[in-house]
Amino acid sequence: MKRPGRKLTREDFADPKPTRAARFFLGKFLCVQAPDGYTEGMITETEAYGDHRDAACHGFGNRRTARTEILFAPGGVSYVYLCYGLHHLFNIITGPQDSPEAVLIRAVQITGGGEIVRQRRPGVAKKHWASGPGRVCTALAIGMHHYGSDLMGETIWIEDRGVKVPGREVKRTPRIGVDYAGTWAKKPWRFVWTPSSA
């Protein structure tokens, strides 16, 4: 029997340690209600960013600008930005106010709204529908209009459906594409979950 799932609340986003938060979101469900329909996916890959000491984090050195300001909000809102002028990347803001922590969602497994995702990713194999941070946003129709969105609302939210993610199925690696961050680039802050029974 399929339970409806528990929508995450404030305290689920409050963890001050971004690596623990990134691990926590594996197996949770990212749900998006868009104009062309509802789609959702189970989170399978994440990366941790923050706090202000992390040279790879946009909030490094407590840099506060129009773009990075949302990083300093209390956990539970969305941070979306345009990368390489082409791709949107979606982050979950975590941790306390005035400290920049975020979890980048790098991949999800589409679990609902498959027909709509198929239209959004024409000609793409299901396997690659949302395997990559830019692809996740395309598949779930996440865009700049989600910048700062409340992740506990009715448009975009996270659910816990009781999925267990065994530690043995989670691999940790350095983060992707952050070589500019020196020693911080080497930290194993990327979490990849490969379900044994996919």
Place this chain on the structure above:
DNA sequence: CTCTCGATTAGCT
């Protein structure tokens, strides 16, 4: 104002 470059992807060799 100008310049650089990025938390990537898709398509081609």
Place this chain on the structure above:
DNA sequence: GCTAATCGAGAGA
């Protein structure tokens, strides 16, 4: 494996 695509944030003058 290589790289074009594509544009705004951020930094410096």
